[in-house]
Amino acid sequence: MTITVKKVSFERTPADQVYLPAIIGGLITTARHFFQNTLGKGQPNIETIRYGEPGVRTEDYYPDRFRGVHRLMHREDGSVRCVACMCCSTVCPANCITIVAEDRHDAAEKAPESFVIDELKCVVCGLCVEACPCDAIRMDTKVHMHPTEERAQAVLGKIELMRRGEQSVAVQGGVGATYRHDAPAGDPRFDDAASKPRSGGDPV
């Protein structure tokens, strides 16, 4: 590969000093865009996402990791997945989660009697989702917290948060240390690179 030397001059030519030729070239470019977008065929090329329009769903445009309004996930029997371990309320930097626990007379032992999130205080950091050990709280609704007329309307309780929830992927009692290794081949929950069998067979 030969190396060629190209001399580039940064001197301002007379045409540069007059400014006008470059200005007129720029004006023609923007005017062309203007006329194409206003009168011509440019309109389909405008990529503005028209949030707020009736037919536009934010769910289609937001990335997967978008953090929106919280939702509480369910168990198979429809009750709340949360075991009131207080991990999320402890880690929350804005202290917006308030949980009161109650006795759940089965293997899960505890459930939240009331689970209140003050969405006005929430800083949408997602630490509660990371802290939860049982996939009980998620922020993947892809819906913003909408503005409300009263402050009280933005304080969401358990029923409201469960309304958007669905069955969680957690399993009561856990799935064990070798869960990735033992999972069925077609299980979509473990369909990532960490689940592929490694040489040596060491699950960790």
Next chain:
Amino acid sequence: MFHFLRWLPAPFLAVLLIAVGPLLSGCAGPDPALGASEATQLRFEPVDITFHPDDRDAVNLRIVNSGSESVELRYLGAVGPYGGVLAFEDESVTRLLPGLGTQMTARMSRPKDMRADPFLNEAGAQNGAAGIAFEANGKRFTVPVRFERPTVWSAHVGPGLVKILLLVMAFIMPLATLLTWVERKQSAMMQDRLGPNMAGIRIGGVNLRLWGLLHAAADALKMLFKEDFIPRHAHKVLYTLGPLMAFIPALVVFAIVPFGDALCYGHLGDVLSQADIDQCATGRGGTVLQIANIDVGLLFYFAVASLATYGTTLAGWSSYNKYAILGGLRASAQMISYEVALGMTVVGALLVYGTMEPHALVRAQIDTYWGIVLQPLALVLFFTAAIAETKRAPFDLPEGESEIIGYFVEYSGMRFGLFFLAEFIEIIFASAMVATLFLGGWALPFDILGASGFSSAAAGAGFFSVAGLAIIGLGVGAMRADEQRAGVFGAIVVLIGFLHLVLAVWCGFFPAFATELPHGAVVLIGMVTWGLKVAGLCWFQLLVRWTLPRFRYDQLMSLGWKGLLPLSLANIVFTALVVYLMLPVMEPVLEATR
């Protein structure tokens, strides 16, 4: 990229269709007589004469034979109860060939007998109080002479109010409000995005969003409803005075902007000649379409526009904010630097056209060539200096917006709204000044529109076909817009454009339709042309704002002092040389405008 070029064959087809008319009418024979019927074979310029008490000048009355046969003209004398106050000098021509005319002058002499003086007698000031009678081919024609005693109301206040309503209220304020929306929408269209389109109004069950036009109203309402406060240590009087000093000069300076030739009150349906319009321009029976008739109109502009500098300086100083003071200093230094260049560039136009009165400047451009032909360098310099004077991008470092604190940092709500609106009104004014000085004001290119109508049927057909095609193009573009009910609106616009094309064909088949337009239509076309020029230049200013990067402050000042000022001085010297060398040729033009 140039998809719109596929529409290119359409105009040619339309022009072919339109050309059929004139071709056919050309085969039909000579044009019918101007002024139509046989009873009005003679055309009088002006149609009637109006005198004021202090008039001592003579009025030139031209009698033109507009028929197709020659006319035996006999002057019968003055008639009417006050005919005795008129004195005539005529050329005593008795035979007028078709198309020729003769001229006589009528002068008023106040009689010593006070009973015969129309101005001391209530009944004198009415139409037909006197008349000049002629006999031609057995028929009698009379040119009515009116005596008017103008009051302050009828001569100054009344017409002034009407013109202020027409120009300021009906054109400038709506255009300034629209410009706030156009700025956002145009910048979006230039940047391949959508711009504001969500503010809507619900009428019945229908939510009308109208391309986001209501955002302009929403902005205005937002500013009105914001909290109005004065910073604790700010100087209360100066703080309130700042926005006013910026806003008031911007509106006052519109007094010298001519938006039409002249309007004759009583003859809106008649076909008038240039002599009529000149008479109405002096205030007899009409009014000139310019709010104030100042002989040194351009000096008025510079004087009042300089007052706007006070507004920015006061705003910066009275805010009790270091950065606002610095912003005010930047703004005032920039404004006074570019005012010098602004004044110098206009001197070139003054040399060429010989007058500073804006209305006479436009008439001089109609009589010779437009300013863009005779003074192209001055146009570029003036436009640049005007944009810099209004602190509009790329010269908007004083207000900065994204990088530096400007002089109105402490202002909010409607106080800021006044600065904001003043800036848009100044945009309109800069466009109006460029249109007046360099683009021929209200006149159509190649002078196709005169006082009595288009210069020929082909000119009228050409005008209507160009207008129709442009409107159809806009309508087709509107139909494509991605808004609700855009199709309906676009279809209406296309229909209006099609009506224009129909008018163009009509001009071809009935030439008199184009060459003899009623005065109201001529004034309307003139005002619409002026409005379109101003709007087009505003669009161009917005294009410049959203294309060019901002000047750094030292670059800005060096451009003003080391770039524009020497160039404008060179323009003056060169223009003066050319005018001096061509003086024998230009003498008639300078005489006419004096």
